[in-house]
Amino acid sequence: MDIAAPQDHRVGVLICRQHSLASYGLVLDAFRMANQLGVAHRFHLVRISQDGQPVAHPDGDLRVDAGLEALSGVDVVLIPSLWLNGPEAVAEQSQTIAALARLDSRILVATLCTGAYLLAASGRLDGKAATTHWMLANGFQARYPQVRVQASHNLTHEAEVVCSGGSLAAVDVCLYVVQLLAGRDVARNLARLLVTDLSHGPQTWYTPPHGWRRHNDDGIHQVEAFIAEHHAQPLSLEQLAQRLHTSVRTLQRRFLAATGMTPIQYQQAVRIDRSKDLLESSRLPIEAVAECVGYQDRVAFGRVFKKVTGLSPAAYRQQQGVGA
Structure with a gap:
């Protein structure tokens, strides 16, 4: 009996010097581990930088596979967390933001935590639900008032845009993207391989419900x-x-x-x-x-x-x- 050829999925991962290495590494690990589950689906990672050159990250140069022209050939684009450096990344990544604005609306884009800053700057989040880390949500909303920020949500998904909250949500969004591309069974098996659950619930499980917001009154x-x-x-x-x-x-x-x-x-x-x-x-x-x-x-x-x-x-x- 012939074995069916694997279904290929091209996963573009944007990289800039402001990205969290933990978030970037989690994306790589999750999809590489997904390739250990069998031959039905294969995830091909394409590391993309603004100029196609290695990224001079503060913690060491990061290799890339292509420049922004590769975005048009992927099935999904993932933007790792920028942690506290969202505004700084927006200031430096004008070409990346323009490329995201031009991106075919049928291509899924998923942001991890403050990776949402780059997508919001492109206008692709205008009028859409989005989330980011609960601690940074107010600043994000103030900067992008046209985005419907839902800080209590761990994940949001609207019009081919997926956003995720804090650190645990980074795992969730990778699993969610795998589920969208390859089905729930593959995502569930990957969760087991990662020793986690398919979802960690809303950010309200982890958000200090009162007294966390600093003020001087x-x-x-x-x-x-x-x-x-x-x-x-x-x-x-x-x-x-x-x-x-x-x-x-x-x-x-x-x-x-x-x-x-x-x-x-x-x-x-x-x-x-x-x-x-x-x-x-x-x-x-x-x-x-x-x-x-x-x-x-x-x-x-x-x-x-x-x-x-x-x-x-x-x-x-x-x-x-x-x-x-």
């Missing part, structure tokens, strides 16, 4: 501390405003500007954070956990918890390895 810091201490109690905006000797409207405006949330959203985030601690560290019934953090209705608590984490309280507890 001392009054709002005091309000945050008060909400954290009294999170299980009903929240009175009037009482909070009195603490700042201001109006409710001014309180809400200042709180949103400082934290990115309303006081009610902040209280909810604290409650869910505390409930996660209880689910992980105790065997309290779900009803008792809900009551401890201020929810008298288990159903309402479960609805909010799932909206924030993507899991029911019971499923979250099981995922953390805690017996019910």
Whole structure:
């Protein structure tokens, strides 16, 4: 019986001096390991730089296979993370950005973390959902207001554009691209080879739900501390405003500007954070956990918890390895 020829997939990997070596190496490793799964699919990596020359990376020169002309011949383009260097890369990679803007819209483009900066600068993310590392999402959104940033998402996929969040999401996006090109079975087998899962869930599993956003409004810091201490109690905006000797409207405006949330959203985030601690560290019934953090209705608590984490309280507890 004849053995069917493998289906070839050409994977273009953009490289510039601002790219994270860990992110770049993960992309190479994931697709090279995918080639160890059998002969049905083969992934051919094409390392691409702006000028087709080796990249003078701060941690050592990186070899490449081609210049930007190779982009038209690939099935998917991957842009590794730029970590904190997104704006710097945008300033230096004008030709790469122009090439991404000209790229056939049928070619899939996947960004890892802040690799989204280069794609956003090309205009290809305009009006589309995207994500990046939760810590950097506000700055990214401010720079590219035309992009629909969904920082809570680990992955977004719209109109042949896939974006991913932080470090673990880098694995997820590689697996997701493999699934799109070669099917779920191949992606699942690759996940096993990488000793991981097909998906790590939303970034809200890993995002500090409150207090992570730096700001210099001392009054709002005091309000945050008060909400954290009294999170299980009903929240009175009037009482909070009195603490700042201001109006409710001014309180809400200042709180949103400082934290990115309303006081009610902040209280909810604290409650869910505390409930996660209880689910992980105790065997309290779900009803008792809900009551401890201020929810008298288990159903309402479960609805909010799932909206924030993507899991029911019971499923979250099981995922953390805690017996019910």
